[in-house]
Amino acid sequence: MIANLDKIQFASAVWYFTDYKKSLGNYIVDVDGNSLLDVFSQISSLPLGYNHPDLHKVIQDPDNQIAFVNRPALGIFPAEGWPEKLTNSLLSIAPKGHTQVNTFACGSCSNENAFKATFMWYRNKQRGGAPITDEENSSCLINRQPGSTPFTIMSFKGSFHGQTLGCLTTTHSRSIFKLDFPALDWPIASFPRYRYPLEEFAEENKAEDRKCLAQVEEEFERFNKSGRFVAGVVIEPVQAEGGDVHASPEFFQELQRITKKNGAALIIDEVQTGGGATGKYWCHEHFNLPDPADFVTFSKKMLTGGFYSLPEFRPQQGLKIFNTWMGDPSKVLLLEKVVEVVKRDNLLNLAQESGKRLMDGLKDLSKRYPQHIKNNVRGIGTFCAFDLSSPQKRDETFVKLQHHGVQSGPCGEQTLRLRPSLVFQPHHADIFLDILETVLNDI
Numbered sequence: 001m002i003a004n005l006d007k008i009q010f011a012s013a014v015w016y017f018t019d020y021k022k023s024l025g026n027y028i029v030d031v032d033g034n035s036l037l038d039v040f041s042q043i044s045s046l047p048l049g050y051n052h053p054d055l056h057k058v059i060q061d062p063d064n065q066i067a068f069v070n071r072p073a074l075g076i077f078p079a080e081g082w083p084e085k086l087t088n089s090l091l092s093i094a095p096k097g098h099t100q101v102n103t104f105a106c107g108s109c110s111n112e113n114a115f116k117a118t119f120m121w122y123r124n125k126q127r128g129g130a131p132i133t134d135e136e137n138s139s140c141l142i143n144r145q146p147g148s149t150p151f152t153i154m155s156f157k158g159s160f161h162g163q164t165l166g167c168l169t170t171t172h173s174r175s176i177f178k179l180d181f182p183a184l185d186w187p188i189a190s191f192p193r194y195r196y197p198l199e200e201f202a203e204e205n206k207a208e209d210r211k212c213l214a215q216v217e218e219e220f221e222r223f224n225k226s227g228r229f230v231a232g233v234v235i236e237p238v239q240a241e242g243g244d245v246h247a248s249p250e251f252f253q254e255l256q257r258i259t260k261k262n263g264a265a266l267i268i269d270e271v272q273t274g275g276g277a278t279g280k281y282w283c284h285e286h287f288n289l290p291d292p293a294d295f296v297t298f299s300k301k302m303l304t305g306g307f308y309s310l311p312e313f314r315p316q317q318g319l320k321i322f323n324t325w326m327g328d329p330s331k332v333l334l335l336e337k338v339v340e341v342v343k344r345d346n347l348l349n350l351a352q353e354s355g356k357r358l359m360d361g362l363k364d365l366s367k368r369y370p371q372h373i374k375n376n377v378r379g380i381g382t383f384c385a386f387d388l389s390s391p392q393k394r395d396e397t398f399v400k401l402q403h404h405g406v407q408s409g410p411c412g413e414q415t416l417r418l419r420p421s422l423v424f425q426p427h428h429a430d431i432f433l434d435i436l437e438t439v440l441n442d443i
């Protein structure tokens with residue numbers, strides 16, 4: 001099957017063809033009939049696992065079929081009832097203080113448009129109400145200032161924000177994503193790298209926070225002095241592709257203060273951390289930020305891309321935060337049902353309960369197999385990860401887990417990350433941990 005696909009397109013990234021009829025709940029089934037406990041869930045994008053009956057009902061409902069058949073250009077032809085759909089789905093689970101939401105196709109599209117909305121907001125602040133000049137309108141058509149601005153977005157080493165060109169400039173996780181592509185010269189600061197166990201290295205890790213925050217301040221000063229104004233800062237609550245790298249609530253609280261002090265926007269990229277796996281819909285809500293983030297971008301488990309933004313970031317004109325589809329109402333119909341099921345079945349609490357079972361078990365295995373699992377087991381809810389002793393051992397463990405019936409996911413240099421769906425229960429954690437121990441005795 002891969003060979004057949006490869007006749008049509010590059011297919012070497014395919015892991016295996018999947019039987020989406022037989023895949024069910026937490027289990028993915030390949031076309032050979034092998035059933036694996038899926039703790040990766042399509043790169044962390046399945047909210048309710050495979051073939052959830054409530055989602056099938058959404059599609060079987062005749063009132064909904066119209067939305068699946070007629071995909072609207074949402075920016076100009078929304079269907080009757082669209083505001084209510086957005087209210088019942090996305091706004092019903094919005095981060096505290098957010099009342100505005102836009103939908104887009106994917107995570108990259110959401111981050112790209114958050115960057116654009118940030119640049120417009122920053123330029124309008126500079127204008128202070130002055131009219132747009134003819135020189136601005138003519139110069140931007142040929143990519144020249146003043147119409148094209150010299151603004152930048154600050155990002156962090158190890159980050160991942162997408163592979164479209166603007167996002168790619170803010171992505172720094174793996175060279176394979178960056179090689180051969182042009183990149184904009186935007187500021188890059190360091191994301192904290194902690195020593196574990198955290199309780200033993202509290203002072204060292206606080207010093208690490210201070211060092212990284214000082215770099216943020218330095219980059220603001222360096223770029224603003226040169227007129228390459230930093231209009232926004234984009235950051236993941238946990239750097240996922242970069243290796244599930246965590247930072248303290250205090251780091252994020254201080255980052256928000258520094259960002260505000262420099263007149264820039266804070267863009268929190270919840271594409272991978274958002275959607276409930278951390279026990280809250282929004283991971284950054286574990287950080288008790290003093291104020292709402294200016295933007296919260298999302299995709300994956302939310303089934304639609306998009307961003308929440310504070311009212312001051314609304315565009316002043318049409319067609320600037322805009323594209324043909326602006327998302328997909330059929331995905332928002334599914335999301336509406338997901339939100340209902342998460343509430344009905346208390347799945348955010350389940351993520352906390354299953355996550356605790358995972359973390360306790362992983363910490364126990366890291367104590368009993370220190371030669372294989374490093375002592376930096378980390379996670380929030382089921383958004384967990386552990387490091388093997390080397391990239392090679394990580395890869396070997398990944399393959400042997402697969403052969404023993406577990407589909408996990410690699411990230412960073414030597415990390416295995418867990419990204420189960422929200423229907424993952426404590427007994428699934430036990431099954432995973434038992435199989436992991438079997439594999440640890442075989443690597």
Ligand SMILES: Cc1ncc(COP(=O)(O)O)c(CNc2csc(C(=O)O)c2)c1O
Pocket residue numbers: 043106107108109111160161162163236240241269270271272273299300
């Ligand atoms: C934190 C964060 N921000 C943005 C993105 C981009 O989302 P998509 O464009 O892939 O939907 C992602 C997507 N994650 C992702 C995992 S592997 C991958 C890839 O392009 O290879 C992408 C993300 O994790």
